[in-house]
Amino acid sequence: EAGVVQSPRYKIIEKKQPVAFWCNPISGHNTLYWYLQNLGQGPELLIRYENEEAVDDSQLPKDRFSAERLKGVDSTLKIQPAELGDSAVYLCASSLRDREYEQYFGPGTRLTVT
Amino acid sequence: AQSVTQLDSQVPVFEEAPVELRCNYSSSVSVYLFWYVQYPNQGLQLLLKYLSGSTLVESINGFEAEFNKSQTSFHLRKPSVHISDTAEYFCAVSVGGTSYGKLTFGQGTILTVHP
Numbered sequence: 635e636a637g638v639v640q641s642p643r644y645k646i647i648e649k650k651q652p653v654a655f656w657c658n659p660i661s662g663h664n665t666l667y668w669y670l671q672n673l674g675q676g677p678e679l680l681i682r683y684e685n686e687e688a689v690d691d692s693q694l695p696k697d698r699f700s701a702e703r704l705k706g707v708d709s710t711l712k713i714q715p716a717e718l719g720d721s722a723v724y725l726c727a728s729s730l731r732d733r734e735y736e737q738y739f740g741p742g743t744r745l746t747v748t
Numbered sequence: 749a750q751s752v753t754q755l756d757s758q759v760p761v762f763e764e765a766p767v768e769l770r771c772n773y774s775s776s777v778s779v780y781l782f783w784y785v786q787y788p789n790q791g792l793q794l795l796l797k798y799l800s801g802s803t804l805v806e807s808i809n810g811f812e813a814e815f816n817k818s819q820t821s822f823h824l825r826k827p828s829v830h831i832s833d834t835a836e837y838f839c840a841v842s843v844g845g846t847s848y849g850k851l852t853f854g855q856g857t858i859l860t861v862h863p
Contacts, residue, residue: 667849676752676838676854676855678853679851727792735782735794735797735799737792737794738793739792740791742791
C-alpha cells in the first residue's frame, strides 16, 4: 500500500515569492491534514479536511495561506507571499474518518525562505 | 485548550538498557493519548494509543506506556532498547468529540541508542 505522497521534498524560495505544496493521501482515507513543524517542535495543525470540506481551518493564517482539496483526494497548500518565518517543514497526513487518531504522515516538504 | 510537555528533548542510552521518555499533558476534559515515532528519513507513525480501558498499553515492538490520570502523565518505557529504536518520539493528545482528530503534539524527544 502506498503511503502519503508529498512534493516537493525541498523548496528554497526568496521572501515575497509564492510557493505551493502538493499531497496525495492514502487511497480511501477521507480525512486529510496539513501540519506545520518548526525546528525542535512538534507538528501543529493548520487545516483538516473531511472529503473536500475544510472542517477545521482555525489555525490557518488566511491572509497568506490557502488550501484546497478538489474532488476530495489530492490537496494543495499555498503560501503567497512567503515570509522568512514560514521556513519550516510542512507535513501532510491522512486517516480514515472513524479512526482519526491514527494518522499516516508523509515525509514532509522542507521550505526555506531566504 | 490542551497542551503536551515532553520533559526531555534528547535521551542518549546504550543498547539493551532500559529507557523512559516522559510526557505530561494538560486538559480540562477527558483525553485520548498517543505516542508517535519518526524514524530517520520517514514520516511520523502511530506507535501506541490510549483510548479507554486498561491504563497500560503496549506496542508490537516492546514499548509500553501507562496513563496516569492523577499525575496527568503518559510516559513511554522500554525495558531493553535496540539500535533500531533510534528515532524521534512525539507524545500527542486529543480530546475527542468533534476534535477527535485534532492532535496536539509535544515538542518531541530524540532517542539515540548507542552500541
